[in-house]
Amino acid sequence: MTGVINRDDFTDATMKLHELAQASASGPWRTSQLITFAGDIGMRIRRVQTQDPPIDGSNDMLAISDLNDSDDEALTVACSASTSAPRHSIFDIIRSPTYQVPVLYIYSEASRPLSGISPISGQPAHIPPTTSLQSGHITLTDHPWLNTPVYFVHPCNTAEAMQAICGEKKISPLQYLVAWCGLIGGVVDLEIPMDIAVASATDPLSKCG
Numbered sequence: 239m240t241g242v243i244n245r246d247d248f249t250d251a252t253m254k255l256h257e258l259a260q261a262s263a264s265g266p267w268r269t270s271q272l273i274t275f276a277g278d279i280g281m282r283i284r285r286v287q288t289q290d291p292p293i294d295g296s297n298d299m300l301a302i303s304d305l306n307d308s309d310d311e312a313l314t315v316a317c318s319a320s321t322s323a324p325r326h327s328i329f330d331i332i333r334s335p336t337y338q339v340p341v342l343y344i345y346s347e348a349s350r351p352l353s354g355i356s357p358i359s360g361q362p363a364h365i366p367p368t369t370s371l372q373s374g375h376i377t378l379t380d381h382p383w384l385n386t387p388v389y390f391v392h393p394c395n396t397a398e399a400m401q402a403i404c405g406e407k408k409i410s411p412l413q414y415l416v417a418w419c420g421l422i423g424g425v426v427d428l429e430i431p432m433d434i435a436v437a438s439a440t441d442p443l444s445k446c447g
Contacts, residue, residue, distance in 0.1 A: 248340065255419075259434060267431055285329065327345070328344070328345055329342060334382075339396040339418070341393045342426065376426070
């Protein structure tokens with residue numbers, strides 16, 4: 239086990255995690271949405287600071303390539319979980335082809351519209367204000383699919399950490415991704431729900447990475 243995950247395994251794991259999230263008892267995870275860009279698949283989760291966002295299963299897949307900066311109305315419809323929520327954070331899980339690991343991108347929909355017209359303003363609600371940013375685990379970067387500034391959990395040590403967690407155990411791609419969510423999610427207060435962790439334990443085993 240090298241601590242990395244290839245593109246096909248990540249795609250398979252992301253689709254399975256999305257299915258489990260849709261059936262989860264956790265409100266934020268039930269907002270999960272598959273997102274696509276240039277043939278790649280990622281997963282998006284919305285988390286409202288003061289209340290659970292509404293659950294809408296009518297649009298499970300969002301094609302980032304279908305959106306453009308000149309179509310603000312389309313961006314608003316496709317990317318806004320709730321216009322009434324005063325503030326909420328968005329978490330995008332996307333595989334890095336460079337580091338060959340999942341990467342978590344975090345931004346506040348209320349403070350920075352996805353159209354890219356307004357610069358990032360303020361810190362997303364679910365980034366802890368002390369340890370994470372000050373310790374260097376989280377920094378600013380350009381979102382690889384949206385080309386706008388967002389926060390992300392830097393992946394430079396992810397493969398090493400995942401290798402330490404998984405060791406030489408035989409695990410499925412889904413179990414790898416769930417373990418990664420457990421590792422990274424704790425940094426930004428996005429813990430993996432217990433029902434998802436339990437369900438992933440029965441996923442058929444295969445050598446991942």
